[in-house]
Amino acid sequence: MGKRGSFSSRFGVVAAVGGSVIGLGNIWRFPYIAGENGGAAFILIYISISLLISIPIMLSEFTLGRSTKRNSKRAFQKLAPGSHWNWVGYMGIFCSFIILAFYSVIAGWALDFIKESLLNNFAGKSPAEINANFSAFVDSGWRPITWAIIFIVATAVIVLAGIEKGIERYSKILMPLFVVLLIGLVINSLTLPAAREGITFLLKPDFSKVTGNTVLQALGQSFFSMSLGMGCMITYGSYIKKNENMFKVAGMVALSDVSVAILSGLAIFPAVFSFGINPTSGPELVFLTLPNIFAQMTGGYFISIIFFTLLFLAAITSSISLFEVSTAYFSEEMRMGRRKAVLLVGGTTIITSTLCALSQMPGSQLTILGHNLFDAFDSLSSNILMPLGGLLIVIFTGWVLSPAKFKNELTSQQTCGKHLFPIVRFLIRFVIPFVILMLFFSLIGLF
Ligand code: PFF
Numbered sequence: 001m002g003k004r005g006s007f008s009s010r011f012g013v014v015a016a017v018g019g020s021v022i023g024l025g026n027i028w029r030f031p032y033i034a035g036e037n038g039g040a041a042f043i044l045i046y047i048s049i050s051l052l053i054s055i056p057i058m059l060s061e062f063t064l065g066r067s068t069k070r071n072s073k074r075a076f077q078k079l080a081p082g083s084h085w086n087w088v089g090y091m092g093i094f095c096s097f098i099i100l101a102f103y104s105v106i107a108g109w110a111l112d113f114i115k116e117s118l119l120n121n122f123a124g125k126s127p128a129e130i131n132a133n134f135s136a137f138v139d140s141g142w143r144p145i146t147w148a149i150i151f152i153v154a155t156a157v158i159v160l161a162g163i164e165k166g167i168e169r170y171s172k173i174l175m176p177l178f179v180v181l182l183i184g185l186v187i188n189s190l191t192l193p194a195a196r197e198g199i200t201f202l203l204k205p206d207f208s209k210v211t212g213n214t215v216l217q218a219l220g221q222s223f224f225s226m227s228l229g230m231g232c233m234i235t236y237g238s239y240i241k242k243n244e245n246m247f248k249v250a251g252m253v254a255l256s257d258v259s260v261a262i263l264s265g266l267a268i269f270p271a272v273f274s275f276g277i278n279p280t281s282g283p284e285l286v287f288l289t290l291p292n293i294f295a296q297m298t299g300g301y302f303i304s305i306i307f308f309t310l311l312f313l314a315a316i317t318s319s320i321s322l323f324e325v326s327t328a329y330f331s332e333e334m335r336m337g338r339r340k341a342v343l344l345v346g347g348t349t350i351i352t353s354t355l356c357a358l359s360q361m362p363g364s365q366l367t368i369l370g371h372n373l374f375d376a377f378d379s380l381s382s383n384i385l386m387p388l389g390g391l392l393i394v395i396f397t398g399w400v401l402s403p404a405k406f407k408n409e410l411t412s413q414q415t416c417g418k419h420l421f422p423i424v425r426f427l428i429r430f431v432i433p434f435v436i437l438m439l440f441f442s443l444i445g446l447f
Pocket of ligand 1: 321
């Protein structure tokens with residue numbers, strides 16, 4: 001086996017892990033889910049879940065990865081030889097493929113929207129025309145497929161360059177660029193006429209809208225947004241240096257994730273209210289609603305270019321991490337070398353993404369249980385596979401892994417976070433499995 005790469009510095013790890021975590025989930029998914037679930041009340045639940053559930057799961061995954069320095073499947077095999085735990089690894093690899101399939105399609109839309117923005121194609125269009133153009137784009141099949149393929153090739157090129165020279169290097173450039181653009185957009189939004197209503201919607205909690213389903217949505221969103229439950233953080237954890245403080249990394253990353261989600265809301269909702277659009281517009285919020293806003297807004301030309309570039313940057317640093325999960329597996333387990341593994345993962349993703357894009361065409365037969373492939377992949381991954389993976393990962397770290405090994409690895413040989421360890425272990429052993437199981441039961445109607 002060739003020499004394994006690793007991240008070279010604290011900034012490098014935080015940029016790479018932050019790059020994975022911050023993605024379409026924050027900018028495309030979070031605002032509309034928060035919009036549908038009562039705004040600020042949802043955000044409070046989301047923050048609590050991040051703190052009590054997502055950070056401990058991230059720490060578990062880092063521990064499994066760093067202690068074995070292997071891909072997500074081999075990590076389980078090494079820690080529990082002869083058991084069936086390696087199936088959790090296989091499940092994660094499968095999950096990374098299905099997320100990549102629909103993720104690349106949406107990222108491809110972002111690329112097309114950058115082009116449309118550059119050509120000033122939103123200007124002067126009525127909402128009906130903008131809707132019609134978007135439907136024509138999705139229905140054409142070949143246009144989204146072409147963009148998805150371009151996106152997959154770009155991702156593959158970065159992953160091929162390796163951990164330090166590819167993933168870390170590009171994340172260190174792209175993530176700060178992302179943050180600067182986002183802050184610029186927020187400042188612009190805050191100057192809009194109905195900024196106050198947008199901010200109130202996002203920051204003033206209305207608990208009357210909170211139901212069991214709100215909590216479930218917040219949990220699924222947090223798993224997706226923090227890239228948990230599918231071995232991504234096991235894989236990235238395996239590239240973290242032995243003396244790195246993993247508590248700090250997880251804390252900084254979670255803070256960035258929540259901040260970027262809220263900043264995206266602050267960029268979007270003032271505009272939504274200023275232009276009289278319904279804040280609960282659903283998944284099309286970003287792709288249908290925003291072009292309408294840009295079409296009417298002073299400076300809309302530049303703002304739309306910036307916004308869709310932001311979406312693309314966020315998407316590519318996340319898809320790199322999804323790609324790396326299976327690249328690490330194939331290159332290490334099938335002994336095929338990085339180049340061949342990248343070709344295999346890229347080729348497969350092109351096929352699955354093409355199927356996803358085709359499934360959105362009118363009259364398509366590409367459905368699973370009545371949902372088109374795109375929607376089926378989206379809900380299978382975030383509502384089932386990721387929470388299930390997260391549950392199995394915490395059961396493994398909390399109950400199967402030896403406590404001494406867990407403690408030594410997580411605290412970097414007792415050099416950091418010793419006082420936090422008992423709290424994290426308690427959450428991992430009791431609280432998190434209980435909460436996820438309860439939510440699963442409520443999902444299948446047992447409660
Ligand atoms: N966290 C990413 C986002 O918020 O868009 C999506 C994601 C990336 C999920 C990597 C899972 C993963 F392994």
